[in-house]
Amino acid sequence: MTEQMINNAIRSDSGHISLFGEGYRLDPDLSTQVDDVAVVDTLLARDSRVLTYVKRLKQDGLVATAHYSRGVAIFGVDLAAEEKHGRLKGYLSQGEFSFGKKGRGAIIGFKLADKLQVRIGSKIVLSAQDRHGEVSATPLKVMGILKTNNMALDENAVFIGDKKARKLLAMDEGVSQVAVILHDEAQIAGLQQELRRQFPHLEILRWDELYPALMQSRVMMEGFNLVTSLLIFCVAALGIFGVMLVSVLERLREFGIMLAIGTRFSQLRNIIFVESFFLGFIGFSLGSLVGGVTLYFFKVNGLDLSMFSDAFDEFGMDAVTYAIIRPGYFVMALAAVTLATFLSVLIPLRVLKKSKPIEAINKV
Incomplete structure (x- = not known):
């Protein structure tokens, strides 16, 4: 707007x-x-x-x-x-x-x-x-x-x-x-x-x-969008963290056996990182697809708020708002998802590293 x-x-x-x-x-x-x-x-x-x-x-x-x-x-x-x-x-x-x-x-x-x-x-x-x-x-x-x-x-x-x-x-x-x-x-x-x-x-x-005043409105809107995006990505990071923590804890015995037979911890760490990034990338791809289609729809057709047109007229705003699609939106989302997936597996990896193979095997 x-x-x-x-x-x-x-x-x-x-x-x-x-x-x-x-x-x-x-x-x-x-x-x-x-x-x-x-x-x-x-x-x-x-x-x-x-x-x-x-x-x-x-x-x-x-x-x-x-x-x-x-x-x-x-x-x-x-x-x-x-x-x-x-x-x-x-x-x-x-x-x-x-x-x-x-x-x-x-x-x-x-x-x-x-x-x-x-x-x-x-x-x-x-x-x-x-x-x-x-x-x-x-x-x-x-x-x-x-x-x-x-x-x-x-x-x-x-x-x-x-x-x-x-x-x-x-x-x-x-x-x-x-x-x-x-x-x-x-x-x-x-x-x-x-x-x-x-x-x-x-x-x-x-x-x-x-x-x-319009320039200040743009700066304020950019700040608002940044804060909103950070909150959304924090929630996404918590979701990935929960999934990966449960995934590691449920397979703790299997990981213990792998460590006991000589698998290096770095190899397990890489496996978990790949799983995490794969999970994040699937979420990013689906989200970008749905979000891109939605943005394109509102870019072409606009969001009709004509029922509030009198109020919008008082502030010099359009009653029909059209979306803007910028590549930067998706680049920022990809960077945020990548960072979130990396940070979300640090604690599960720490739990795995502190566990002893024999104890992990005997926990079942």
Whole structure:
């Protein structure tokens, strides 16, 4: 679920890396824009690490209906670029993914639509301060309603066409944000450093710097998963320990006879280790098979928690949760099972080593 929230934030807003004008984050004003857009365009288009990028024009404004008004964040965007970049159309819950034939439409967040009590086809008036300090306004028609599960967008966002936004804000050039998505997350830090060297006058931030709460949630979830895994593997180790202890005690006479006829203890130890590892490997194989099939099912179909959708919406979470399959899960499980099987036979081996062959033979 945490990974879905991060993915939603990256797709709908920040990308893996975002470029802003110097001082824009502290003072989001039209005077603090990314001006050298052509240079940024050229560099990103040539970089093989970059999958997609989009340019957005942002400004705070006011949206009003006949009865309600709300402060909003205005986004001037190219819908085709946004769809290629973050599959924004997939978040459309009502209406159409379009600004209309004449570009006089708007797409808004579902929570904002609820607060304004508007629906598809409703008329709204959008006003904002342009670059000259004058207040401009334009009438718009609600064409679509988005549900991104990014609370900042669902509650405040009004998307309009890039040309419409430039006319409203008297902005001929420049953008507020350039959001970049990479092929590989491992390359984020490297590209960020290179962009900072190329554009020292811009603010270049990673997604986790823009959404630190989501990064903290990921770290907390990883810690929770680690503790849960340790508890599960401890229980598994106790089970293997019990099986191997009973196995050794039940065959103590046989082991005593083998020792009495000259079998070395190291040979018996190897036999017990092989039995233990064989037992653990069978358990790991069956568990991986069942777990892998289960994960794949929920990766494809998801876990539908729609009955709690209202509660999830309050926290910006998806009502349908999809599983993630990572090879690291199975590698960690194999390492843990191997360690558990090794530790679980130490005490049974100690019991066997301390027993005397004659006493062991006479115990039956």
